[in-house]
Amino acid sequence: MIKYAICGNIASGKSTTECILKKHGYDVLDTDFVCHNILDTNNDIKELFKNYDIFVNGLISREKLGKIVFSDNILKKKLENIMHPIVRREIEKFFNDNSDKSKLFVSIPLLFEANMQDLFDKIIFVYANDDIRLKRLIERNNYSSEYAKIRMDSQMSQEEKIKQCDIIIYNNSSIVDLESQILKLVV
Numbered sequence: 001m002i003k004y005a006i007c008g009n010i011a012s013g014k015s016t017t018e019c020i021l022k023k024h025g026y027d028v029l030d031t032d033f034v035c036h037n038i039l040d041t042n043n044d045i046k047e048l049f050k051n052y053d054i055f056v057n058g059l060i061s062r063e064k065l066g067k068i069v070f071s072d073n074i075l076k077k078k079l080e081n082i083m084h085p086i087v088r089r090e091i092e093k094f095f096n097d098n099s100d101k102s103k104l105f106v107s108i109p110l111l112f113e114a115n116m117q118d119l120f121d122k123i124i125f126v127y128a129n130d131d132i133r134l135k136r137l138i139e140r141n142n143y144s145s146e147y148a149k150i151r152m153d154s155q156m157s158q159e160e161k162i163k164q165c166d167i168i169i170y171n172n173s174s175i176v177d178l179e180s181q182i183l184k185l186v187v
Contacts, residue, residue, distance in 0.1 A: 002103045003095060003119065004186065007111040008126030009155045011136040013171035013178060017126050018107050020179045021186075028105040029094040031087050036062065044082050048075075067147075070154050084114045091119055103186075112156055112164065124186065125165035127158055129172050 006021075006028070008014045018028045039045060039060045046060070054064040069076040091106055098104055105124075111117060128136070130152065137148040162168055169181045 001095070001099060001101060003121045004103065004105045005111050005117070005120040005123045006105055006107045006126065007109060007123065007161065007165070008128070008171075009133065009158050009161070010109070010151055011133040011140065012126045012128040012158075013169075014107050014109060014126050016171070016175060016178060017124075017169065017182060018105070020175075020182050021105050024183070026103060026105055027094075027098055027101060028107060029091065031091070031106060031108045034087055034090045035083060038083055038086050039065070042082065042086070045079065048078055048082070066151070070150055076154075080114070084116075087114065088116060088119070091116070095119075110155070112161055117164065122167060122186075123165045124167045124169060125158075125162055126169050126171050127162065128170075130158075132172055 006014055006017055008017075015030075015032075018030060021028050039062065049060065049065065049068075052064075052068055054061050054068065056064075065079075069079055087108075091108070094106065095104060106120070108114070108116065111120075111123065117123065133152060134145070134148055137143055137151065138145060141148070143151065167185050169178065169185060171178050
């Protein structure tokens with residue numbers, strides 16, 4: 001089995017890459033989805049943020065949480081210390097549960113920040129120019145330009161990450177071009 005990580009900075013096209021792989025019959029674990037479930041169910045996180053106005057109908061609002069942790073590195077680190085070990089276990093479970101497959105893919109935006117490279121045989125980086133990512137982020141999430149830049153700047157630079165990746169997919173044009181690259185490089 002070849003274990004692929006799909007990473008890329010915010011609004012680079014990881015979700016579209018996931019969809020393309022699924023369309024072609026590959027199993028993909030979306031760690032963003034895993035993280036959403038952790039936020040909804042983990043009592044340690046609820047306790048950590050109990051004094052913050054981030055709860056909506058008893059659940060943590062990811063939007064409100066994001067605004068807090070992306071402006072407070074100490075809280076961000078505490079959150080990561082709870083979440084990253086759980087995400088690691090979920091990835092390992094995904095590999096174990098699908099051990100009969102020849103290729104498995106895990107979409108993990110914070111691969112390097114979470115230091116989980118050791119789980120994978122190959123690392124795919126989805127790259128998009130910063131101006132394109134900024135535009136996508138503003139349109140997709142309805143962020144202000146300033147907040148979108150804060151979110152982008154909170155991640156390790158694309159250039160630093162590319163140096164540690166095996167496969168680079170450029171997502172600066174169309175979905176057709178993206179799919180063509182994916183099929184040539186990984187499938």
